Amino acid sequence: MLDSIKSHIGGDWRVIGVLGYPVQHSLSPAMQNAAIQALSLPLVYVPFEVSPEHLATALDGLSALNMVGVNLTIPHKEAAVPLMDALASRADRIGSVNTVVFDGGKKIGYSTDGIGFLTPLHERRFQLKGAQCVIIGAGGAGRAILYALGESGASVSIINRTPTRSERLAAEVNQVWPGIAKHLEWADKTEVEAAFRSCDLLVNATPLGMAPHDKEVEWDLPLRTLPSTAFVYDLVYRPAKTRLMEIAEDCGCETMNGLKMLVHQGAESFRIWTGITPPVAVMERAALEQLRSCEA
Ligand SMILES: NC(=O)c1ccc[n+]([C@@H]2O[C@H](COP(=O)([O-])OP(=O)(O)OC[C@H]3O[C@@H](n4cnc5c(N)ncnc54)[C@H](OP(=O)(O)O)[C@@H]3O)[C@@H](O)[C@H]2O)c1
Structure with a gap:
């Protein structure tokens, strides 16, 4: 997926990602890049393996790089809460963040689970x-x-x-x-x-x-x-x-x-980052294909 995207990357492109530890089995890159490609957006979604002790530094660094945002997966969802500058009401209530928006140097935490x-x-x-x-x-x-x-x-x-x-x-x-x-x-x-x-x-x-x-x-x-x-x-x-x-x-x-839950939490993250209605069927198909290719 990345190879086909790389040749088109221009100066106006921005990056979204997922931070996990481990992260290599995440279906999110396949799902989110499929949505990005379907809508021809100047974005790319990249997995980052970040250990718990590096979470705060990683979030600060990604914010400084003016990334759009990130998903957080195991084991970072609860640990990220005190690292946010602001929390949406659901994230605040449940004490968990799975979606971060970097907004002018501020980190805003959401939960789409x-x-x-x-x-x-x-x-x-x-x-x-x-x-x-x-x-x-x-x-x-x-x-x-x-x-x-x-x-x-x-x-x-x-x-x-x-x-x-x-x-x-x-x-x-x-x-x-x-x-x-x-x-x-x-x-x-x-x-x-x-x-x-x-x-x-x-x-x-x-x-x-x-x-x-x-x-x-x-x-x-x-x-x-x-x-x-x-x-x-x-x-x-x-x-x-x-x-x-x-x-x-x-x-x-x-x-x-749980596949539909995974797809819909990702679709909601996509909506938060882009403000665009996510192509849910495209995302679900990409997640399924990735899952099958991992199992093959
Ligand atoms: N489909 C999706 O989109 C989606 C989203 C989020 C999570 N999940 C899945 O949901 C599951 C839980 O995720 P999580 O984020 O809640 O993980 P978590 O915070 O680590 O919690 C794990 C939960 O599972 C229990 N548990 C672990 N091993 C067990 C065992 N051998 N026998 C009985 N209970 C056991 C734990 O009980 P203790 O309190 O006793 O440790 C705890 O309640 C994972 O399989 C994850 O992949 C799926």
């Missing part, structure tokens, strides 16, 4: 208001999703391997929307089973089931109690059909992996 998560549900006309949801995982993604579901008027039970984390998160969200979040103990099978039985939406926000460990994954949760009406949304997209999705489909549930 919530929108990325919600858009595929809206496209399916999934009724979130009043829905009973269960999130597995209380890390950065679980947190963004809990807030997105809270904003949408859903009720959410949250389960995490380390219970103190989900307990704290549920209490924090209940300060904003009283009574919407409940922490469940992973080991309390009776309580978890009851939550699964009445579940409209189950979200996996952990790396469980992700390649290359997808074959040996053991889901130590009563997944087979899910009703066939539940929708199961796995944030994992490598492999495309995860073990969780297979089990859920055995129960008659509809499922979706």
